């Protein structure tokens with residue numbers, strides 16, 4: 429047995445590669461609060477241009493880019509429509525209420541995506557006793573949905589509906605590059621569907637830190653002010669932004685390897701007798717259910733003992749995520765451990 433721990437808990441566990449660190453060391457930097465960091469400016473422009481947006485804003489985390497977007501798109505007392513499984517609702521510390529003083533209406537369904545009919549049913553009429561619905565947030569790929577992607581047609585329909593209804597449409601694109609390579613989206617056409625997009629560089633793209641928020645110039649101007657208020661104004665942040673530029677150049681097309689490896693792991697899980705159901709992975713997130721909470725806890729412990737780390741993701745559910753630091757050899761070893769522990 430090898431001594432290497434295979435860490436499938438999240439795609440956030442990657443360490444910067446040698447090439448990435450060299451890019452970071454070589455980055456020209458300046459004070460970004462003064463707008464003087466050439467590498468941050470280059471990353472913001474590059475990301476915005478990729479998606480056909482006017483401007484970008486580099487932030488420490490995807491939580492911050494989402495929270496800033498929600499604050500800029502809403503006024504206090506407004507209502508935000510999102511999926512009940514969404515990150516902005518579940519995993520950002522109640523930030524919609526805390527930061528934006530807005531409330532939420534949730535789409536509930538077994539999937540992770542929202543249809544126009546589901547969103548439309550939650551939009552308030554224009555009465556002064558009802559909260560003003562001002563924002564819809566979609567997540568692509570969906571984390572709790574097991575890396576599920578929207579179809580182009582679904583997003584086009586949501587985008588059209590939001591435009592016609594005078595609602596802002598924000599994308600939590602923490603793993604948007606996974607969606608883009610998997611669905612082979614035209615990136616400019618895709619970008620055009622949203623008023624703003626939050627893109628994580630520290631997930632599948634493998635940087636140590638950072639997310640970029642993109643949108644129209646006037647939106648990003650206000651977002652810069654909110655970032656400062658939230659304590660996200662960084663100084664010589666070009667060292668971090670350089671990793672982002674490197675990641676966008678080097679680590680996007682290879683995401684399909686992660687998707688293939690997740691599918692391979694799913695096959696091994698489906699063969700294991702303790703696994704009740706593995707949700708077929710579309711991208712790099714793999715969710716599967718065991719018989720019970722006890723079975724799940726035992727499985728996590730025994731997988732870990734064999735050198736395979738995963739996380740609990742529900743009462744009887746486990747999540748595994750493939751990423752940049754996982755090789756084909758690691759997948760072979762993972763399959764061996766899965767059949768040993770879960771069969």
Ligand SMILES: *Cc1c(COP(=O)(O)O)cnc(C)c1O
Nearest residue numbers: 489490491492515567571600602
């Ligand atoms: C990881 C993640 C974020 C942002 O998380 P940070 O850890 O704050 O960067 C946002 N949305 C989704 C769906 C995520 O998975």
